[in-house]
Amino acid sequence: MNYLDNFILIVLPYVALATFLIGSIYRYTSRKFQVSSLSSQFLEGKKLFMGSVPFHWGIVFIFLGHLIAFTIPKGVLAWNSQPVRLMVLEITAFIFGISMLVGLINLFIRRYTTPRLKYVTNKMDFAIYILLILQTFAGLWIAYNFRWGSSWFSTLLTPYLYSIFKFQPDITAVALLPWTVKLHIMGAYLIIGILPFSRLIHMLVLPLNYIWRPYQQVMWNWDKDKVRSSKSPWSVHRPKNT
């Protein structure tokens, strides 16, 4: 098991993070035209609702939950110190997990039963669906069978993940976890690794900038206040609007 543990818990995360970083930067800078959410609502706009909405809101909150346990483990433990609060957190998270799974299954069925969608679906989409469904199922299985995940994530997995980011991987504690948990960890690394090569890239371009930008956008090729002023005569370096 040692080799396998080393591979899943030490080698895989570095490979995944490296491909994620290099792949995303390459795709965003050199293949910008291919960065899109590739929405298929235009070809099928009814069944999408019961898939896309539960899945996306589910994954948004599940992702934030994992992120919070990673960034402020002490906060999560403090919250969990009272059983009622622990229950609230776990049940909420579980509901979002269920919502994600239901959404995913609906999306999967929709994509493979609607004739038109066959022509906007590739093999990578299939791989993502399978990976995400297995990952979500494993997550729910773990949450149900190995309670209470929010607490032991904060005490076991957060230090492990920190050790990965500090380039001093320490897997002694994590290696003792059940194989389902290891599978879930492996799934996470796989998803991170293939993200730049799939439509999942759209989560990196979430348009948060929209919240604070003004509604209207006007762009000038040249700096309009300077381009025809006599102080900036015709020269090689014209006042460009960047």
Added chain:
Amino acid sequence: MDIRSQIAMVFHLDKCIGCHTCSIACKNIWTDRKGAEYMWWNNVETKPGTGYPSKWEDQGIYKGGWEKNKDGNINLKGAGKRRGLTNIFYNPNLPVIDDYYEPFTYKYLDLIESPEKDDQPTARPVSLITGKPIDIKMGPNWDDDLSGTPDYARNDPNFKNISPEEKEVMFQLEKMAFFYLPRICNHCLNPACVASCPSGAIYKRGEDGVVLINQEVCRAWRMCVTACPYKKSYYNWHTGKSEKCILCYPRMEAGLAPACMHSCVGRIRYLGVLLYDASKIEETAKADEKDLIQKQLDIILNPFDENVIREAKKNGVADSTIHAAQNSPIYRFVKEWKLALPLHPEFRTLPMLFYVPPLLPVMATVKKTDNAEQQDKMHPIAKKWEDNWLYDTSTKELWGTLDQIRFPLKYIANLFSAGDEELIKEKWKKLMAVRIHRRKVTVGDISDEKVTETLRDANMTAEEADAIYALTSLPKFEERFVIPAAHREQAIEMMDFTGDTKGGTGFGIKKPVVRGI
């Protein structure tokens, strides 16, 4: 004052013959690609009719455009920051492909490769999405010329505030009338598509006001499709990017007219520069519905005004652009003669495409007449027509016909003036006055008094009537399209600095050539 220049257009609907040459010119250049087959950046609709996509004017369905809220501000009806971001996973107001039509072609090869059989081979229609045979339910211009059925026309969203009786009268066969409405992107001053784009991919060009979608920034959040009340932003299902009319900017930068305008058979289209005050856009878009058109005309400035010229120069507007603005046919139609109106101003996007409302299909009546005398003059072997009616466009009573029109005035008003019937009447009077004046000049069977009375009634002079006549009926190419010349030498610079482009890979690709790639 913040003066900017805007390329604007006028479509003279009286001259549109509905030939769709513009649509084809556009299609052949820009949208003859996978994923774009269903798009018609330029399309021509029959009005009354449901249009393309079906019932696009009904914002109860599509939630496009801006709406004014109680505190006097304007919000996007179906998009915006809150709605756009919360509906980003599923846009409840997005039209789907069936609202346009499923693109198709025919299996022509079957006609050639079919083995010899008892029956003639047929070319079956196949979908351009799936490639499988389909039953065509809708196609481009499916309701063209009412398509032999008034069903499409009856569902026209512009029939609001029109009584069922009035509506029925319109569809009686002898009285039925329709006209054509060519549509392209309006390149609005207050574009809803720009405001709705979460990624910020859509922008308005400062130099000429063309609204464009940056294909490298678009992420398929598809809010622009919902937000544009004219449904002129289209989603390319293949590339996962939205696309829209680019006003043929590569042609315009080279001094050529956009393809749809260049190819117009009826010569209904005019294109030119308008100078406007950008600091008043917000205030104008927020105006009360009855003041919207007047306010929109007010922000368009007089290009001969010294003050305007000075401010424009200060703002970086080129001399050649100001010169083009002074010769602009759009300025004359819209501001000087007040003949043209924007389509659906109540959407509050301040569209920059103006229409001269159609007069001819509205003014004529069908009368019973005896054609026997005419028939007798014909050669014995000529076909004799059995009908005895006349399409009568005579105008004995100067304004009498205006009240007996076959279209409810309200219908035209719902299209072009947010329901203001007086405004439409005013335009029609002017158009009639020009005709009556020219009738006197060319035929001379109308008395001077009558013509003077007509012109006075329409609030215009004989010189003005002659000028309108000249620009409507006799304009040369350069008079219809006054494209600022300055863009020619800046054409490449619009894309990038010329020094960088030399040795580059050509139009649209800014990277230098690297051997082996």
